[in-house]
Amino acid sequence: MAVKKYIVGILFIALMFSSYLYLADNYNIHTVEYAFVGDISYKQFDDLRKSTKALVKKTSANTELICVLNFIGSFKGNKLIMTTGYDNLIKNISMVKGRFIGGIQAREAVLGDKVADKLFRSIDVVGQVISINKQGYKIVGVIKNSEDIYITFDESSNVNWSKKNVKFIIENQKFLYLYTEMLESKLRILNLEVLERVVYKQEAYLYINIMLITIILLLIKATKKQIGRVIRSTKETYDEYREQSRYIEFIEYLKKHINAIYQIIIKLFLSAIYLSAIITCIAILQIPPTAIPNNLFALSSYVEVINLNANNYIKRLDYGIIGITRDGLIINLIILIAMIGAQFYMNKSRPYKKKI
Numbered sequence: 001m002a003v004k005k006y007i008v009g010i011l012f013i014a015l016m017f018s019s020y021l022y023l024a025d026n027y028n029i030h031t032v033e034y035a036f037v038g039d040i041s042y043k044q045f046d047d048l049r050k051s052t053k054a055l056v057k058k059t060s061a062n063t064e065l066i067c068v069l070n071f072i073g074s075f076k077g078n079k080l081i082m083t084t085g086y087d088n089l090i091k092n093i094s095m096v097k098g099r100f101i102g103g104i105q106a107r108e109a110v111l112g113d114k115v116a117d118k119l120f121r122s123i124d125v126v127g128q129v130i131s132i133n134k135q136g137y138k139i140v141g142v143i144k145n146s147e148d149i150y151i152t153f154d155e156s157s158n159v160n161w162s163k164k165n166v167k168f169i170i171e172n173q174k175f176l177y178l179y180t181e182m183l184e185s186k187l188r189i190l191n192l193e194v195l196e197r198v199v200y201k202q203e204a205y206l207y208i209n210i211m212l213i214t215i216i217l218l219l220i221k222a223t224k225k226q227i228g229r230v231i232r233s234t235k236e237t238y239d240e241y242r243e244q245s246r247y248i249e250f251i252e253y254l255k256k257h258i259n260a261i262y263q264i265i266i267k268l269f270l271s272a273i274y275l276s277a278i279i280t281c282i283a284i285l286q287i288p289p290t291a292i293p294n295n296l297f298a299l300s301s302y303v304e305v306i307n308l309n310a311n312n313y314i315k316r317l318d319y320g321i322i323g324i325t326r327d328g329l330i331i332n333l334i335i336l337i338a339m340i341g342a343q344f345y346m347n348k349s350r351p352y353k354k355k356i
Helices: 002-026 042-059 113-120 173-189 200-244 250-256 258-284 299-319 323-349
Strands: 031-037 065-075 078-083 095-098 108-112 129-132 135-143 149-152 163-170 193-199
Touching: 002 200, 002 323, 031 173, 031 200, 042 065, 042 163, 042 173, 108 113, 108 129, 113 135, 129 149, 135 149, 163 173, 173 193, 193 200, 193 323, 200 250, 200 258, 200 323, 250 258
Parallel strands: 078 149, 108 135
Antiparallel strands: 031 163, 031 193, 065 078, 065 163, 095 135, 108 149, 129 135
16 A cells, blocks of 8 residues: 555656646746736837846846737637737747747737638638738738737727736846836836736746655655664664673674664665755745745734735636646646546555454
8 A cells, every 4th residue: 555655646746747847848937927907008018128128137137038018809709919029939839830920010910720720711821911800910820729819019909908918038037036026016107907927937836846845745754764764773783782792792793783784774874865855855945935924933924825825816817817827727637637536546446344
């Protein structure tokens, strides 16, 4: 039974690591996204980008700042995204044909292959024009396995946009949380109500943290068992020596029981390795500031942290779950189903004990 528990533990760790790799492969985890309500012009966005870029340059001269503004609506049953371009630097967007939008110099559109097939009966649509709310956009690319439509940012567009967000790629992770607070303040200065803030690294690294905590718990259990063995073996060896101490010298006794001494040393060495691994895992853990209470010894601080994160989650549900948050929830559901299946298998294979 113990072996099966370790197998389930290893399966859980593998699922956590695979989840992190999936998100890190499909999203740029250096991204911070802000969902907001309010009006922002392209000039305001460009001024925000330039001022933020200048500040970032002061703290890290070699760091580039990528900013993307998205307005989200719908067109003929498909998600319509008006963008300032470069969304492909934030999310892994596989192109079947052409390229992605790289600015607002011209009215351009990128269609999902399913949309192209639906509207044009073909995915060979690069160079053609699509009319959206009486505005013509030249199609420059087709996205693989997608139902989305991207168009260049145009303030004259009269679409009823249901969601708005702005994304920043912050390569310098040393000042990540400082930048996120600063950017949120800048958005509020523009009279934009920030509904939620999503730190992509935080979303992806959650699985690494859970994996590390699981490894730490397994190592603590193994260390405890190993130290228990060392104590028992040492006690048995010492008690045996005390019984024979009248007839044999200590050095002579050690020579005769050299194998037992080696076993104790090996167990001590393994315990030291386990302890070192635990310390390493704790050092790798990355706990976001929002999960750390102000006072570690006050229950009210932990309640505040729980309330803050619960309110943020409720805001996220109200805004609508999209992007990396949606993928994270799908991953969580898959992990939950896998672990329930593993637990069911363990219970089913457990030997039945008949009651007398």
